[in-house]
Amino acid sequence: MTRHVVALAGGVGGAKLAEGLAAHVGDGLDVIVNTGDDCVRHGLLVMPDHDTVLYNLAGIEQAAFGWGIEGDTFCVMDQLGVYGEETWFRLGDRDLALHVARTARVRAGGRLTEVCLGLQASLGVRGRVLPMTDAPVATEVRTADGWLEFQEYFVHRRQEPEVLELRFAGIEAASPSPEALAALERADAVVLCPSNPLVSVGPILAVPGFRAALDAARARGVPVAAVSPIVGGRALKGPADRMLVALGHEASATGVARLYAGFVDVFVLDAVDATEAAAIEALGMRAVVTDTIMDDDASRARVAAAVLDAVLA
C-alpha cells in the first residue's frame, strides 16, 4: 500500500530529507515548498526552493552546494554580464532552461503549480514538488539598511546583515494551491523538513488556510513530525541560527521545537543535542534522538527512515 507523506521544505536541508523520503515512499511523496524566496531575475521566474528540491529528487543537484545542477556551465550568465546585467545571482545554463520554460508557460497563462508539475514530469522524478501557493508571495527582511528582498539579503549580501524583522509580502491574498490541500487531505503523515523555521517552513505555515488544513489532518489522526535544522546550536547551512537569536528565539533544537509546539507530534533532534530531549517532550511532543547529518544518499535514507518509523510505525 502506498504511504502518502507530505513534506514541508525550503532549500538544501529540506531537499536532502525529501530525497531520503522519496527513497522510501516514492510517488507517495508530496513536497510542499516555500515560494517566498522566488524572484524574477533577468525577467525570468526563479524558484530557488522548488528547484533545489526538484534537482535533488532528480539526482542532478550540484553535490558541493546542494543547489543548481552538477556540471552546469555559465555561458549565458557570462554574456549577460557583458550586457551589464547583474551577475551575483549565478544561474547555470541547464538551470536557466528551467526558468525560461517555466516563465514562458506561466506568461502564456499556465497556473504555477500545473506548470511546475509538467516540468517535473520531464525530469522523471519520483514524488511531486508543490508550490505552497500559486499566488506571488515575497519574503523580505528588515536590516539596518531597511527592507531587502530575500535573495538580495541571502545571496548578494551573503546573509551578513542582522535581520531585525521579517514579512511575507502578498501572503494575505494567497491561499494554498489545490494540489497542496489535496496532498494534506490524503496524507498519512506530515514532515517538517530540517529547513529554516522562520523563512522556509514559516511562509508555508503562514499561507492563510494552510494551518487549518494541517490542523484538520491532525484531527483525523495524521501525525506531524519535524526534524531540527539546528544541531549543536548551529544551523548546518544558512543563517537560521543567527536569525533565530536576532528575532528573540533560541538557536537550539528546543528553540525550534518551541516554534512548532501545538501542531507537531514528533520532534527529531540530533544525537549531539540528546540532553534537550526532556525539554522538548515538556512541550508536548515526542522527542526522537538520532544522527541527523545527511551527507550522502545512504544517510538521507537513514534519517528519513527514522522519521517515518516514528510516525508510521
Added chain:
Amino acid sequence: MTRHVVALAGGVGGAKLAEGLAAHVGDGLDVIVNTGDDCVRHGLLVMPDHDTVLYNLAGIEQAAFGWGIEGDTFCVMDQLGVYGEETWFRLGDRDLALHVARTARVRAGGRLTEVCLGLQASLGVRGRVLPMTDAPVATEVRTADGWLEFQEYFVHRRQEPEVLELRFAGIEAASPSPEALAALERADAVVLCPSNPLVSVGPILAVPGFRAALDAARARGVPVAAVSPIVGGRALKGPADRMLVALGHEASATGVARLYAGFVDVFVLDAVDATEAAAIEALGMRAVVTDTIMDDDASRARVAAAVLDAVLA
C-alpha cells in the same frame, strides 16, 4: 567630416554589406533593420535581422552561416528540449543572453529601439542598428498550408513551401522609430543592402511614413543606392529568387530594380549580370557593375567602397 550613411538591411547579405560600410564610415553608419521576422521563442523576443547585423558589426558572427555567434554552445537549448520545448529554432547560449536581456528590458517598460541601442553599446560596435519601428510587425506568408509565421516558413519548413502571398501583420499601426526618421534626416546617402526585396527591404519600405521620409531625403538631393541580392538569376542566400518568381516578378537584377524604380538612383549589380545594365538604366537608374560577392572582410569593404563611390563621390 563624418559621412552619414543609412543602410536598409535584412539578414545575412545585408549584414555583410553593413559591415563593409562600417569599415568606411564607422559611427556614421545607421542600419535600419527589418523587424517583420521578429518572433517570440520560449517567451523571449528574438530579432533575427537585428541580431545578424549586430553580430556582424561586432565581428562575432558564425562564419559558416553568417548568423548566430561563432563558437556558441547550446546547453540551454538542449535542456529546453528535455522539457519538451520546440528546438527547431536553435538559439546558442551566448545568443540567448541577448534575447533574455532584451526581453527583460522591454518587459520592464523600455522602448525597443532604446533597449537595442543599449545592448549594442555593450558589444562596442561601430554604427547603430535601428529597428524599423518600435511597434510589433509580423511578416506572414501564405502557402498551400495557409498562412504561416515567417520563421515557421523560413527555419522550420526550410523555405520549401511556395509563397502565394505576403502580409505584414500590424504594419498599419506602425510608424518609423524616431531614431530611424532622424537617421534619414541627416543622411548623406541611403543604401538598400542586398537583402530580399520582398520580405527584408519590403517591410521597412512599407512602414507608414517611411517612404515619405525617404522621398523627402531624395528631394533634398540625398542619393539612394541599391545592391542586387540576385546574381546570375539566383539568390546568394535564402528564397528570394523563388519568391520573386512565385509572386509574379523576375528573379534577376532587373526584376529587383523594377521593384525599386522611382526611388533608387544608383543600382549596383554583379559583373555576371553586366548585360542587364542597359535595361536597368532604362528604368531611370544609374547602373554600376562590379563584383558583389562578399566572402571575406576585404570583399565586404570593397563592395561598400564601390557603393559609396557611386553615391558620395
